Amino acid sequence: MNSFLRVLGYGVQGFRRNLWLSVIAIITLTMTLLTITAFTVGDIVATKKYQEFSQDKIDYVVYIQDSASDQDFNALYDQIKARPEVQTVTVVSKSDARIKFEQDHKDQPVLQGLITDDNNPLPRSIVAHFVDPNSISVFNTFISADRYKGVVDSTSYKDNATSIDNYLHFTKILRIFGLFFTCFFVLIAVLVVLNTIRLAIFARRTEIEVMRLVGATQRYIRGPFIVEGILFAVISTLISTILTGIMLQQIDNLVQQTTVTGLGNQIAQLFSSTVRMNGVSEVTSLLLYLFAIQLISGLVLATMCSMLAVRRYLKE
Amino acid sequence: MPEEKVTEQPDSPASKPGKSVEGLTKKVAAKVGKAARPLFKKVKDAMPGKEVEPIEDPTPLRPLLVEFRDVTKQYGNHIALNNISIKFYKGEFLSIVGPSGAGKSTLIKCLTLQERPDSGRIIVAGRDITLLKDRDLPYYRRKVGIVFQDFKLLPAKTVYENVAFALEVSGTPGREIKSRVEVMLETVGMLSKRNNFPHELSGGEQQRVVIARALVHDPKILIADEPTGNLDPVNTWEIVELLYKINKSGTMVILATHDREIVDALKKRVVTMRAGTVVADQEKGVYLV
Ligand SMILES: Nc1ncnc2c1ncn2[C@@H]1O[C@H](COP(=O)(O)OP(=O)(O)OP(=O)(O)O)[C@@H](O)[C@H]1O
Ligand SMILES: [Mg+2]
Numbered sequence: 001m002n003s004f005l006r007v008l009g010y011g012v013q014g015f016r017r018n019l020w021l022s023v024i025a026i027i028t029l030t031m032t033l034l035t036i037t038a039f040t041v042g043d044i045v046a047t048k049k050y051q052e053f054s055q056d057k058i059d060y061v062v063y064i065q066d067s068a069s070d071q072d073f074n075a076l077y078d079q080i081k082a083r084p085e086v087q088t089v090t091v092v093s094k095s096d097a098r099i100k101f102e103q104d105h106k107d108q109p110v111l112q113g114l115i116t117d118d119n120n121p122l123p124r125s126i127v128a129h130f131v132d133p134n135s136i137s138v139f140n141t142f143i144s145a146d147r148y149k150g151v152v153d154s155t156s157y158k159d160n161a162t163s164i165d166n167y168l169h170f171t172k173i174l175r176i177f178g179l180f181f182t183c184f185f186v187l188i189a190v191l192v193v194l195n196t197i198r199l200a201i202f203a204r205r206t207e208i209e210v211m212r213l214v215g216a217t218q219r220y221i222r223g224p225f226i227v228e229g230i231l232f233a234v235i236s237t238l239i240s241t242i243l244t245g246i247m248l249q250q251i252d253n254l255v256q257q258t259t260v261t262g263l264g265n266q267i268a269q270l271f272s273s274t275v276r277m278n279g280v281s282e283v284t285s286l287l288l289y290l291f292a293i294q295l296i297s298g299l300v301l302a303t304m305c306s307m308l309a310v311r312r313y314l315k316e
Numbered sequence: 317m318p319e320e321k322v323t324e325q326p327d328s329p330a331s332k333p334g335k336s337v338e339g340l341t342k343k344v345a346a347k348v349g350k351a352a353r354p355l356f357k358k359v360k361d362a363m364p365g366k367e368v369e370p371i372e373d374p375t376p377l378r379p380l381l382v383e384f385r386d387v388t389k390q391y392g393n394h395i396a397l398n399n400i401s402i403k404f405y406k407g408e409f410l411s412i413v414g415p416s417g418a419g420k421s422t423l424i425k426c427l428t429l430q431e432r433p434d435s436g437r438i439i440v441a442g443r444d445i446t447l448l449k450d451r452d453l454p455y456y457r458r459k460v461g462i463v464f465q466d467f468k469l470l471p472a473k474t475v476y477e478n479v480a481f482a483l484e485v486s487g488t489p490g491r492e493i494k495s496r497v498e499v500m501l502e503t504v505g506m507l508s509k510r511n512n513f514p515h516e517l518s519g520g521e522q523q524r525v526v527i528a529r530a531l532v533h534d535p536k537i538l539i540a541d542e543p544t545g546n547l548d549p550v551n552t553w554e555i556v557e558l559l560y561k562i563n564k565s566g567t568m569v570i571l572a573t574h575d576r577e578i579v580d581a582l583k584k585r586v587v588t589m590r591a592g593t594v595v596a597d598q599e600k601g602v603y604l605v
Contacts, residue, residue, distance in 0.1 A: 213430070216485035
């Protein structure tokens with residue numbers, strides 16, 4: 001207990017009395033954490049956009065021929081529902097389709113009342129939703145089988161096939177590049193942090209030597225440097241969380257304003273699904289999540305680098 | 317001669333009547349006695365290996381404390397210690413002299429296990445320290461005090477903290493540290509500068525602090541490698557006096573030096589080294605080389 005408090009005290013003391021090196025270490029670590037944060041946010045934005053896209057385009061609509069019997073319709077419905085790649089199924093009846101048509105063309109009075117339940121050319125449809133967009137082509141093969149020829153009129157796949165394929169291809173490449181760049185930048189950041197902490201410890205090699213010669217155990221020597229590493233990590237996390245919070249708040253303001261144009265508008269478009277969900281601000285929970293990531297990576301980075309850097313001076 | 321010097325310096329706190337080094341050490345012992353002893357026991361227990369039985373001792377009145385037995389140390393092809401055998405006794409004041417490169421520092425580094433000998437045994441208080449594992453070294457080092465030519469004080473710590481530090485690493489309780497450090501600083505005459513940082517002190521003052529740090533554990537052996545090498549003559553003599561007084565209080569002092577005047581004035585045992593061997597060992601010696 002005595003030793004624990006002493007190690008803690010020496011960590012704080014070392015931090016204060018080598019303030020200049022501490023400041024440099026904190027700046028480097030803060031920049032590293034911001035880099036990691038940027039890539040994390042990038043990943044979140046990509047995921048949200050992907051989900052948005054899935055909801056819009058990745059529904060597969062099977063239009064049913066009017067001549068098909070209710071029995072055939074129900075059989076097909078059951079089979080679609082039993083498919084493993086299908087997550088949920090919804091049915092759109094002829095009158096549902098009519099209501100939707102009228103809503104879609106609200107501002108064209110000519111079209112209102114054109115279609116009635118008695119005279120309704122719009123087909124019934126079964127809409128399938130998927131978890132994994134990649135399974136769409138599998139489902140398409142299934143639905144295109146000859147035995148459904150008499151029941152299925154047409155499908156939405158034909159219209160969307162190319163854009164879905166392109167999108168899937170694009171996101172795959174984007175993710176690989178994102179991962180590559182994240183690894184690359186994190187590696188550089190780790191090297192910079194390690195080097196800074198090594199410099200800080202190199203400046204105090206005499207101190208370590210003296211500690212050894214007056215009979216300090218390795219654990220006792222290492223302790224204060226790890227405490228300093230933890231201090232670096234905590235302070236850097238606070239700084240980078242505050243900066244991240246300010247950034248997110250700015251973006252949220254952009255998203256809320258309807259009048260922004262140009263670059264501001266593009267940023268708002270990109271982040272709209274990230275910072276807001278159903279109109280409610282997500283900034284706080286997102287920031288909390290980023291704070292956790294920063295704190296954990298900061299602690300891991302700083303303590304690991306401290307241990308690595310001090311290790312060579314502990315050898316007898 | 318050093319004794320005369322003591323009387324010439326009445327305002328040195330350590331030389332005031334009733335405040336002799338012996339008296340102070342007893343005071344320290346009385347204050348900290350209970351805690352100090354189990355610590356020593358722990359250190360002895362931490363040393364592995366059987367007790368090494370001494371070969372015949374020509375002077376049984378003085379108990380053997382350190383023995384080098386056929387110790388050889390090479391740096392690459394260069395032989396720094398060539399099959400050295402030598403015995404040091406309890407309470408002795410020992411000077412090691414010899415030309416540069418003779419192996420004085422190497423001998424001392426082998427004793428503090430900053431270097432490990434290539435062959436031979438080094439027996440301290442009956443135990444072969446060359447058998448100590450790296451993780452046992454901290455406990456051994458708490459039993460020897462080391463003083464360096466270049467001081468090695470921690471620049472970011474005050475005088476008090478530099479000395480207290482040596483006790484803190486062994487987990488000594490805070491109140492005990494305070495009393496021991498204060499007594500030790502008083503002994504070396506540095507109590508009034510307890511809150512100064514090393515760069516605010518003269519070389520001689522810094523070396524006093526180093527000596528306080530080395531002694532605060534109450535070690536049986538004080539090892540000093542050229543402690544006066546960076547000091548002017550006045551400071552040199554003050555440090556030598558201090559070492560002399562410390563020795564009188566019962567601590568064995570091993571002093572490696574180039575300084576002919578010191579050695580000749582001390583009239584203590586002198587071991588002369590050359591090219592890694594001991595070429596002379598005089599009881600009340602003078603500087604030969
Ligand atoms: N770490 C080392 N690596 C290689 N050679 C060394 C090393 N340390 C010492 N030596 C060599 O060992 C020999 C003995 O060195 P040592 O330092 O013991 O001499 P010394 O008697 O203390 O000399 P000085 O009076 O100059 O301090 C020297 O020739 C020196 O060059
Ligand atoms: Mg030397």
